[in-house]
Amino acid sequence: MFETLATFTALTPGALAFLLAAGFIAGLVRGFAGFALSAIIMASAAVVIPPVELIPVCFLMEGVASIAMFRGGWRDADLGVVWVLVIGSAIGVPLGLLATTSISVEGSQLAALCLILMLTLAQLFKMVPRAIGSRPGLYATGLGAGIATGLASVGGMVVALYVLSRQDDAARMRGSLVMFLFGGMFTTGVTLTLYGLLDGESLRRGLVLAPVVLLGVLLGTLLFRPSLVPFYRRFCLFLLCVLSVAGLVRLI
Known part of the structure; x- marks a missing residue:
């Protein structure tokens, strides 16, 4: 049965098992935090499957x-x-994609991840300027997230930093992240289609992975309960630190 699924997805059994495990953990975190699914899958499964796939x-x-x-x-x-x-x-996404013609992908990812790591540490130590959570900061974050997505696919992490800096209640922060990622699905889908990345192989892998990710999301959502809400913001900031460092290690 498992070997049949591996053949169906054009992966080795070991690579498929690794992807399923990464997908479940990523779904669990996404269900609780509201973001980080793609970052976790990329940071872990990229060791056995090419990032472009x-x-x-x-x-x-x-x-x-x-x-x-x-x-x-x-x-x-x-x-x-x-x-x-x-x-x-x-x-911002087209601007980021345009910039990739003059900046190396590795260089842009390195710069974006270093910036996110520095801003996250600043939030952890409460050294963030108030302007980041202001109205001008909102416009700059939206544009910056698009550019970061085009350059290094880390736009969600940029938005997470802005949302966390606003000091809202945990449910509102999490809900805002969820809806931003929902809205971003459509622009991302158009981009992937134009670049020819959404093919039959991707759809087959998605079909196999979806139930595992969905299970993780549902369990993570159940974990988002009143007793754990006070730890939400700090958990998300530590998560951003870990993801940034993992991305930097992968690049270096």
Whole structure:
């Protein structure tokens, strides 16, 4: 049975098992934190599957997670903030993609991850300027997230930093992240289609991985309960640190 699934997905049994484990953990974190699914899959499964093959799979899994979390996200999110971020990001993505013609992919990823790590550490130690959580900061974050997505596929982490800097209650922060990622699905889908990355192989892998990711998302959502809410912001900041460092290690 498992070997049949491996053949269906054009992966070795070992690579498929690794991808399924990474998908479950990523779904669990996504269900609790509201983001980081793609980053976790990329940081872990890239050791056995080329990153370019993981990009469309991550997109499909983000879609599964976003649909599963849509109801709660819509209820809790600050939608006024979310739509500004989504529109700004849509404007910024082409700029980021354009910049890749003059900047190496590795260099852009290195710069983006270093910036995210520094800003995250600043938040942990409460040294973030108030301007980051202001209205101008909102517009800059939306545009910056789009550029970061085009350059290094880390736009969600940029938005997470902004949302966490606003000091809202945990449910609103999480809901805003969920709805931003839901809105970003459409622009990302268009981009992947134009670049020819959404093919039959990606769809087959997504079909096999989806139930495992969905199970993780549902369990993670159950973990988001009142007794753990006080730890939400700090957990997310530590998560951003870990993801940034993991990305830097992979590049170096």
